Amino acid sequence: MQKITPCLWFDGQAQEAAEHYVAIFGGDSRILDTTYSGEAGPGGTGSVLTVGFRLAGQEYTGLNGGPQFPFTEAISFSVDCADQAEVDRFWDALSEGGETGRCGWLKDRFGVSWQIVPNELPRLLADPDRAKADRTMKAMLGMTKLDIQALRDA
Numbered sequence: 001m002q003k004i005t006p007c008l009w010f011d012g013q014a015q016e017a018a019e020h021y022v023a024i025f026g027g028d029s030r031i032l033d034t035t036y037s038g039e040a041g042p043g044g045t046g047s048v049l050t051v052g053f054r055l056a057g058q059e060y061t062g063l064n065g066g067p068q069f070p071f072t073e074a075i076s077f078s079v080d081c082a083d084q085a086e087v088d089r090f091w092d093a094l095s096e097g098g099e100t101g102r103c104g105w106l107k108d109r110f111g112v113s114w115q116i117v118p119n120e121l122p123r124l125l126a127d128p129d130r131a132k133a134d135r136t137m138k139a140m141l142g143m144t145k146l147d148i149q150a151l152r153d154a
């Protein structure tokens with residue numbers, strides 16, 4: 001069992017979100033458990049209270065806590081992508097019904113923020129040739145979904 005488990009506060013959509021994420025990430029991703037509200041819980045008796053789920057080996061809890069605390073970009077999940085096909089797949093699946101942002105950021109249809117990042121980006125930004133690294137940064141700042149070849153070409 002992992003020591004720290006992120007808990008995501010949803011407004012009645014924890015089950016739907018967990019199922020959506022599990023379908024996107026596949027592999028070592030699955031619903032782990034579900035708890036239901038009693039008489040005193042939010043959402044009414046028998047409604048989903050929490051959903052435990054795993055995405056790519058990392059465990060999360062989805063909590064149906066109500067509308068009091070919406071998601072903000074102050075917390076986001078960064079998805080490490082091996083190649084452009086993976087960037088495209090995660091970008092398309094997670095941005096569907098949500099909002100795209102700049103520099104590889106998006107909000108999914110539940111309001112959760114994600115960064116879809118090619119795993120070679122940190123190396124490109126840390127290039128010892130500072131002019132090349134700066135060109136990479138400038139190219140990235142002009143993108144929505146990140147384009148690995150355009151970053152390399154910068």
